[in-house]
Amino acid sequence: MTAGRRHSVDDGQAMPSAGGAGRIAARLRAILAAGPDLTAETVRFIDSTFSHPSAAELAAILADDAAPERDSLLDLLFSPDEGLQLELEDLLDDRRETGPSPEAVAARLAAAPLSVPFRFPDGRGRLEAPLTAELARRLVHGLRIDRKLPAAVAAAIRTNAAGPCRRRLRVLLRNARIGFGPVHEEFLCALIPNLDVRDEDGRDCFAFALELLSDIGESPDVRAALAARKKWLVRALHHGERLREQLRRSNFETLLSRGQRLTWVDDALARRQIGFVDRISMAAFGSRVPVEADGWGQAVEIDGLADVADWMRRLA
Numbered sequence: 001m002t003a004g005r006r007h008s009v010d011d012g013q014a015m016p017s018a019g020g021a022g023r024i025a026a027r028l029r030a031i032l033a034a035g036p037d038l039t040a041e042t043v044r045f046i047d048s049t050f051s052h053p054s055a056a057e058l059a060a061i062l063a064d065d066a067a068p069e070r071d072s073l074l075d076l077l078f079s080p081d082e083g084l085q086l087e088l089e090d091l092l093d094d095r096r097e098t099g100p101s102p103e104a105v106a107a108r109l110a111a112a113p114l115s116v117p118f119r120f121p122d123g124r125g126r127l128e129a130p131l132t133a134e135l136a137r138r139l140v141h142g143l144r145i146d147r148k149l150p151a152a153v154a155a156a157i158r159t160n161a162a163g164p165c166r167r168r169l170r171v172l173l174r175n176a177r178i179g180f181g182p183v184h185e186e187f188l189c190a191l192i193p194n195l196d197v198r199d200e201d202g203r204d205c206f207a208f209a210l211e212l213l214s215d216i217g218e219s220p221d222v223r224a225a226l227a228a229r230k231k232w233l234v235r236a237l238h239h240g241e242r243l244r245e246q247l248r249r250s251n252f253e254t255l256l257s258r259g260q261r262l263t264w265v266d267d268a269l270a271r272r273q274i275g276f277v278d279r280i281s282m283a284a285f286g287s288r289v290p291v292e293a294d295g296w297g298q299a300v301e302i303d304g305l306a307d308v309a310d311w312m313r314r315l316a
């Protein structure tokens with residue numbers, strides 16, 4: 001879902017009581033009562049699952065307790081997303097000793113009955129759905145409001161970003177699949193002051209850095225991981241170039257008959273990620289990571305479904 005109404009709070013103010021469960025639940029309840037817009041991803045999933053249903057057809061499913069699709073549809077409607085997290089982020093203060101309790105927020109959110117009017121963005125109208133205590137609990141836990149950011153990282157964001165940009169970075173960090181160990185914290189504190197994240201491309205670059213940290217776990221050498229990723233991307237580009245050359249000489253069926261795996265490369269995306277690697281390396285370490293001479297001439301080896309899955313994940 002995406003919140004349909006924005007509540008403005010001055011990011012520059014320190015709010016001692018802002019992290020309280022009551023304030024977060026009140027904000028969340030106001031957003032839900034105002035009517036969230038369904039995201040494009042949610043609408044695509046609904047249309048592919050229910051064959052482009054009308055709002056009335058979906059309402060009939062929700063009204064039927066015996067409908068097998070009812071619970072999954074409710075879970076989908078009340079699933080948290082980044083837009084909703086951004087609406088709440090200015091109420092979360094990482095300078096407090098403890099974060100808000102998701103259970104307390106969920107209990108306050110569901111304390112009184114609430115029917116949520118979800119809005120379709122394509123003119124199909126609204127879909128009313130009841131917020132139950134269990135749905136409130138799942139929604140609030142999915143928002144990760146209790147995840148504390150390291151003090152040094154939170155301070156770096158406060159110093160170097162403001163407004164929507166600050167909220168976006170904090171939400172990206174709350175959702176990151178990293179443990180915030182010493183290596184992660186040191187790297188992020190070096191990266192944040194020097195990476196321009198005022199535009200969408202810069203924030204996508206920051207998200208790429210977090211994904212890389214997730215991949216390497218607690219490895220102490222982030223720069224080496226950047227070099228390895230750049231080399232892999234260069235080899236992926238060479239793989240795509242070699243495949244296109246083979247297709248110019250032979251047709252698709254001939255290559256398949258030879259047992260060759262035809263894994264296509266999004267050249268634009270691979271080059272964009274190489275740019276991300278260079279931007280991150282310059283920001284955090286002061287220089288670009290090189291690629292060994294042999295890295296430009298090698299192709300990525302694709303051997304089995306695991307390699308294909310890894311390929312798709314990296315170039316998604």
